[in-house]
Amino acid sequence: xxxxxxxxxxxxxxxxxxxxxxxxxxxxxxxxxxxxxxxxxxxxxxxxxxxxxxxxxxxxxxxxxxxxxxxxxxxxxxxxxxxxxxxxxxxxxxxxxxxxxxxxxxxxxxxxxxxxxxxxxxxxxxxxxxxxxxxxxxxxxxxxxxxxxxxxxxxxxxxxxxxxxxxxxxxxxxxxxxxxxxxxxxxxxxxxxxxxxxxxxxxxxxxxxxxxxxxxxxxxxxxxxxxxxxxxxxxxxxxxxxxxxxxxxxxxxxxxxxxxxxxxxxxxxxxxxxxxxxxxxxxxxxxxxxxxxxxxxxxxxxxxxxxxxxxxxxxxxxxxxxxxxxxxxxxxxxxxxxxxxxxxxxxxxxxxxxxxxxxxxxxxxxxxxxxxxxxxxxxxxxxxxxxxxxxxxxxxxxxxxx
Numbered sequence: 001x002x003x004x005x006x007x008x009x010x011x012x013x014x015x016x017x018x019x020x021x022x023x024x025x026x027x028x029x030x031x032x033x034x035x036x037x038x039x040x041x042x043x044x045x046x047x048x049x050x051x052x053x054x055x056x057x058x059x060x061x062x063x064x065x066x067x068x069x070x071x072x073x074x075x076x077x078x079x080x081x082x083x084x085x086x087x088x089x090x091x092x093x094x095x096x097x098x099x100x101x102x103x104x105x106x107x108x109x110x111x112x113x114x115x116x117x118x119x120x121x122x123x124x125x126x127x128x129x130x131x132x133x134x135x136x137x138x139x140x141x142x143x144x145x146x147x148x149x150x151x152x153x154x155x156x157x158x159x160x161x162x163x164x165x166x167x168x169x170x171x172x173x174x175x176x177x178x179x180x181x182x183x184x185x186x187x188x189x190x191x192x193x194x195x196x197x198x199x200x201x202x203x204x205x206x207x208x209x210x211x212x213x214x215x216x217x218x219x220x221x222x223x224x225x226x227x228x229x230x231x232x233x234x235x236x237x238x239x240x241x242x243x244x245x246x247x248x249x250x251x252x253x254x255x256x257x258x259x260x261x262x263x264x265x266x267x268x269x270x271x272x273x274x275x276x277x278x279x280x281x282x283x284x285x286x287x288x289x290x291x292x293x294x295x296x297x298x299x300x301x302x303x304x305x306x307x308x309x310x311x312x313x314x315x316x317x318x319x320x321x322x323x324x325x326x327x328x329x330x331x332x333x334x335x336x337x338x339x340x341x342x343x344x345x346x347x348x349x350x351x352x353x354x355x356x357x358x359x360x361x362x363x364x365x366x367x368x369x370x371x372x373x374x375x376x377x378x379x380x381x382x383x384x385x386x387x388x389x390x391x392x393x394x395x396x397x398x399x400x401x402x
């Protein structure tokens with residue numbers, strides 16, 4: 001009989017070195033769950049929530065980026081490569097470089113792909129001097145001087161339809177820019193149009209009331225239940241619509257967020273549900289274990305989490321996944337569950353935030369349970385979001401310590 005103490009440690013492969021991947025890898029390493037490898041092709045790690053502050057001129061681009069080597073948790077192996085496909089039957093990850101990696105447990109934290117090409121003309125519009133976005137690091141850095149120096153004209157902000165990675169974050173630079181234009185006395189000379197795919201600003205009544213108040217305060221024109229259909233950068237026009245209805249708008253500056261989907265190799269590897277048009281990893285949204293391949297797990301934007309996707313949701317997801325994987329490795333059934341908690345901090349001015357915390361049913365879930373009005377616009381929430389969270393992210397979250 002083999003002494004279990006002499007058995008090789010489990011080979012755990014994590015696909016993706018972003019917020020979700022490194023959070024899970026750090027927790028697994030601290031739990032001594034096995035030999036942890038992270039596959040990540042990018043050399044630059046970006047703290048995505050700061051991109052909204054960068055675009056709105058409230059943060060420097062350098063604050064949001066560090067090298068991947070520096071943020072990978074100590075003791076975790078980083079493979080600077082990209083996934084081509086996963087063979088779940090043989091438990092192998094095939095890499096773009098031609099190599100392959102065998103695993104005992106696989107965690108897919110591949111995030112979402114920005115599908116700019118799905119909107120005709122949008123890639124060309126983003127390449128133009130007047131095309132900006134807080135959903136790309138370089139476009140966010142580009143946005144800051146464009147919005148800061150504008151003195152007149154029409155600016156259109158678009159929000160993507162769900163599913164999206166914290167899609168409502170598209171609103172943040174809009175509020176920051178309006179606050180700036182108001183402060184320097186040019187707000188009345190700038191027409192601001194917000195294109196929202198939903199009939200309300202967010203979808204939770206208490207949050208909608210807070211956001212609608214700010215939309216009214218800044219005099220923002222809202223096109224509810226409309227999506228971006230096409231852009232003509234040369235003419236400076238775009239088409240929005242819903243169903244048979246459409247409208248053409250002229251713009252001087254376009255802040256756009258593209259449609260989003262899971263990386264195509266997930267569905268190509270058979271890891272998505274056959275009827276999922278977006279190709280997310282088909283896991284139990286409470287335990288994060290794959291419904292057909294029990295040795296495969298997924299959290300974050302690439303998983304079927306059955307709630308609004310956000311970076312702030314990943315902490316609870318990672319905790320549940322690691323507990324469940326440890327149970328499985330010990331021969332027990334997974335019992336930790338995730339209630340769909342998610343959070344979107346809306347930066348509605350250059351010093352205040354509407355802090356939306358909720359579960360998958362849309363019920364408010366404040367971090368401080370007895371503070372039921374924590375969601376309301378507050379200076380304290382801005383301090384937490386802008387000053388405290390970045391430090392926690394770099395020093396604790398990515399190390400699996402928070």
